[in-house]
Amino acid sequence: MKTRLFTPGPVEIPARILRALSQVPPHHRTDVFRATMKRVTEELRWVHCTEGEVFLLGASGTGGMEAAVVNLMSPRDKALVPTAGKFGDRWASILKAYAVPHQTIPFEWGSAIDPNAVRQALEQDPSITAVFTTHSETSTGVVHDLEAIARITRPKNVLLVVDGITSVGVHPLPQDRWGVDVVVCGSQKGLMIPPGIATVSLAPWAAKAIEGERLPRFYWDLIRARKSAPLGETAFTPPVSLVLALEESLAMLREEGLEAVHDRHRKLAHALAAGAQALGFTLFAARPGHAVTSLVPPGGGDASPYVKRLREAHGMVVAGGQDHLKGKIFRIGHMGAYDLGDIHAVLGALDECVTTLSGAAGKNSVAVRAMSAATAAWQEA
Amino acid sequence: MKTRLFTPGPVEIPARILRALSQVPPHHRTDVFRATMKRVTEELRWVHCTEGEVFLLGASGTGGMEAAVVNLMSPRDKALVPTAGKFGDRWASILKAYAVPHQTIPFEWGSAIDPNAVRQALEQDPSITAVFTTHSETSTGVVHDLEAIARITRPKNVLLVVDGITSVGVHPLPQDRWGVDVVVCGSQKGLMIPPGIATVSLAPWAAKAIEGERLPRFYWDLIRARKSAPLGETAFTPPVSLVLALEESLAMLREEGLEAVHDRHRKLAHALAAGAQALGFTLFAARPGHAVTSLVPPGGGDASPYVKRLREAHGMVVAGGQDHLKGKIFRIGHMGAYDLGDIHAVLGALDECVTTLSGAAGKNSVAVRAMSAATAAWQEA
Numbered sequence: 119m120k121t122r123l124f125t126p127g128p129v130e131i132p133a134r135i136l137r138a139l140s141q142v143p144p145h146h147r148t149d150v151f152r153a154t155m156k157r158v159t160e161e162l163r164w165v166h167c168t169e170g171e172v173f174l175l176g177a178s179g180t181g182g183m184e185a186a187v188v189n190l191m192s193p194r195d196k197a198l199v200p201t202a203g204k205f206g207d208r209w210a211s212i213l214k215a216y217a218v219p220h221q222t223i224p225f226e227w228g229s230a231i232d233p234n235a236v237r238q239a240l241e242q243d244p245s246i247t248a249v250f251t252t253h254s255e256t257s258t259g260v261v262h263d264l265e266a267i268a269r270i271t272r273p274k275n276v277l278l279v280v281d282g283i284t285s286v287g288v289h290p291l292p293q294d295r296w297g298v299d300v301v302v303c304g305s306q307k308g309l310m311i312p313p314g315i316a317t318v319s320l321a322p323w324a325a326k327a328i329e330g331e332r333l334p335r336f337y338w339d340l341i342r343a344r345k346s347a348p349l350g351e352t353a354f355t356p357p358v359s360l361v362l363a364l365e366e367s368l369a370m371l372r373e374e375g376l377e378a379v380h381d382r383h384r385k386l387a388h389a390l391a392a393g394a395q396a397l398g399f400t401l402f403a404a405r406p407g408h409a410v411t412s413l414v415p416p417g418g419g420d421a422s423p424y425v426k427r428l429r430e431a432h433g434m435v436v437a438g439g440q441d442h443l444k445g446k447i448f449r450i451g452h453m454g455a456y457d458l459g460d461i462h463a464v465l466g467a468l469d470e471c472v473t474t475l476s477g478a479a480g481k482n483s484v485a486v487r488a489m490s491a492a493t494a495a496w497q498e499a
Numbered sequence: 500m501k502t503r504l505f506t507p508g509p510v511e512i513p514a515r516i517l518r519a520l521s522q523v524p525p526h527h528r529t530d531v532f533r534a535t536m537k538r539v540t541e542e543l544r545w546v547h548c549t550e551g552e553v554f555l556l557g558a559s560g561t562g563g564m565e566a567a568v569v570n571l572m573s574p575r576d577k578a579l580v581p582t583a584g585k586f587g588d589r590w591a592s593i594l595k596a597y598a599v600p601h602q603t604i605p606f607e608w609g610s611a612i613d614p615n616a617v618r619q620a621l622e623q624d625p626s627i628t629a630v631f632t633t634h635s636e637t638s639t640g641v642v643h644d645l646e647a648i649a650r651i652t653r654p655k656n657v658l659l660v661v662d663g664i665t666s667v668g669v670h671p672l673p674q675d676r677w678g679v680d681v682v683v684c685g686s687q688k689g690l691m692i693p694p695g696i697a698t699v700s701l702a703p704w705a706a707k708a709i710e711g712e713r714l715p716r717f718y719w720d721l722i723r724a725r726k727s728a729p730l731g732e733t734a735f736t737p738p739v740s741l742v743l744a745l746e747e748s749l750a751m752l753r754e755e756g757l758e759a760v761h762d763r764h765r766k767l768a769h770a771l772a773a774g775a776q777a778l779g780f781t782l783f784a785a786r787p788g789h790a791v792t793s794l795v796p797p798g799g800g801d802a803s804p805y806v807k808r809l810r811e812a813h814g815m816v817v818a819g820g821q822d823h824l825k826g827k828i829f830r831i832g833h834m835g836a837y838d839l840g841d842i843h844a845v846l847g848a849l850d851e852c853v854t855t856l857s858g859a860a861g862k863n864s865v866a867v868r869a870m871s872a873a874t875a876a877w878q879e880a
Binding site (some may be wrong): 121123126127128130131136137139140141142143144146147175177178179180181184211212215216217281304306312314332333335336337339354355356357358359360435437473477 | 502504505509510511512517518520521522523524525526527528529556558559560561562565592596597598653685687693694695714715716717718720735736737738739740741818848
């Protein structure tokens with residue numbers, strides 16, 4: 119049985135990228151690698167949809183989020199954190215770790231952030247200098263209405279800092295056009311490579327936002343990164359092999375076209391949602407995104423047996439719910455190199471799981487039923 | 500012409516490790532990967548020579564250094580930084596970024612830190628709670644007498660925090676036996692894998708040193724890492740592919756044996772030093788280590804043409820001097836999977852360079868002279 123990752127990241131890595139990883143990497147202080155870094159940075163600006171700067175850090179996505187906080191905030195600033203999930207809450211945790219004053223607007227997990235609440239909070243407290251939020255909330259499968267939030271923050275000159283970790287390369291996120299100041303991404307999601315690189319993009323108008331007195335930082339210091347970037351260098355030794363993998367991933371995105379990539383994710387998410395609902399599952403997300411589909415089992419029972427059976431009987435790795443959603447939902451990731459065949463495969467497996475776990479036979483498709491019978495006969499023979 | 504890295508890291512990556520990198524990596528929240536993490540952590544304790552904890556961070560070595568500072572120091576602590584090179588100075592830069600009071604004891608680059616100066620400073624200022632220093636100073640090729648420094652700090656219960664980035668897997672550094680509280684390492688040196696992992700080891704008696712009020716931190720928070728470690732997990736998504744590479748590298752070190760690995764590095768460093776001196780080069784390091792050999796050209800002339808010619812005529816990537824040593828020295832790295840054949844190759848190239856660049860013919864060995872003549876004849880034919 120093959121192992122298939124349907125995880126909310128790290129995701130399946132295409133063979134082309136595995137091959138790139140197994141190259142003998144050049145030294146990072148050579149012209150050949152400097153040229154690679156410049157090309158990769160240029161392509162990252164394309165994927166991040168910005169004419170501004172994109173910084174590449176050797177870290178997970180959380181490192182990129184921390185870099186955004188410490189480079190954008192001074193101890194005298196105040197932040198607003200609208201959140202409806204674990205990763206929205208992470209912004210608040212980072213701000214708290216640095217003792218930055220912040221107001222959280224919590225929404226129920228699974229619901230979408232109400233942009234009007236952001237507007238009201240900003241109007242009530244003009245001392246707020248930045249809004250930290252999430253585009254695609256990986257813990258619930260919700261995509262928030264970032265465009266509407268940006269329409270509020272941008273005219274007020276309040277920084278909008280977005281966790282785009284499961285959004286870049288998945289959902290349209292035209293940073294400059296929407297007016298998003300900063301977008302953070304990680305490498306192991308829509309970018310399809312192993313974890314270890316975070317990217318932070320700064321819209322052209324936000325270039326000065328990292329200047330002046332800021333929170334203490336050294337490894338995350340983007341001013342230092344800015345000085346090295348024009349030379350095709352990073353402030354500290356970059357994860358060279360992962361940069362080569364990223365170059366290959368960006369080439370794949372370029373070949374398919376960013377719009378086609380977004381469109382494919384949208385279609386796959388809709389296909390999975392339709393199929394799963396036909397099997398009796400309920401969508402957990404009030405506003406489902408295209409990175410992760412969160413499902414509540416038929417009848418609202420325990421979700422854990424689905425995670426277990428998908429893994430043990432079908433070799434499919436999906437994720438359970440996090441924190442208080444443990445056992446309530448499970449999450450199927452489909453970011454990156456997924457196609458309709460993958461969705462058919464996971465729906466076939468879900469179909470079998472429903473029959474086995476809930477005893478609710480009869481939902482199965484004609485094809486899956488015939489296939490199951492044949493497999494059973496073959497196993498008995 | 501092949502490209503050969505004789506750089507002070509990232510170093511040549513053995514084919515076995517490239518193969519490990521090209522594996523389909525498992526998801527990090529699976530039992531198979533948790534088991535890998537536990538094995539890797541156990542082997543890292545062996546390489547770090549400690550019965551204490553070893554934390555694995557997705558970052559370059561500098562990230563590991565910053566993690567040490569922010570987890571060990573509170574705003575009321577004071578640090579001592581004996582330094583004799585760029586990487587010793589880095590401790591001071593990180594402490595400065597976090598506004599931690601610190602006293603620097605600068606030694607001339609190329610010289611070794613005098614342990615007595617550390618003793619005097621600690622006796623004069625009992626408010627110093629930690630000494631941050633370097634074992635193998637990559638910018639100069641010096642290995643400092645860490646054992647002597649530990650004999651001073653340990654009885655005083657002053658923390659000794661060591662950059663072992665080009666030392667672990669190269670020099671003997673028996674952390675627990677010598678009494679070193681914390682050792683930081685990076686993945687792209689003696690551990691032979693690409694950059695992107697930092698390791699931080701805490702001696703058993705220093706377990707409490709990261710507890711209590713500390714500097715602001717989130718991604719670097721070792722208390723959080725400590726909570727995840729027993730489960731075979733990391734606080735944030737680890738660089739999964741690099742962990743698989745590290746597993747292979749640790750297997751290679753285990754097969755050769757740590758003592759044999761240290762011994763090989765010692766012999767190669769001595770062989771290169773002897774050969775280079777016979778060719779008219781001078782050793783820059785007052786106390787040469789086994790990771791990097793820093794050479795001053797015959798007659799003390801400009802070192803840059805050597806770096807250029809080694810690269811262009813011999814495909815050998817070495818490093819120039821950094822900061823004020825630019826043009827004065829060049830540095831040949833031989834950490835990791837190097838053997839006597841590699842040293843012969845680099846000495847042959849140095850021999851040719853001396854003749855070509857300084858016109859000081861006659862130093863060449865009989866074999867190299869005959870080889871050069873044959874090559875010249877072949878090129879003319």
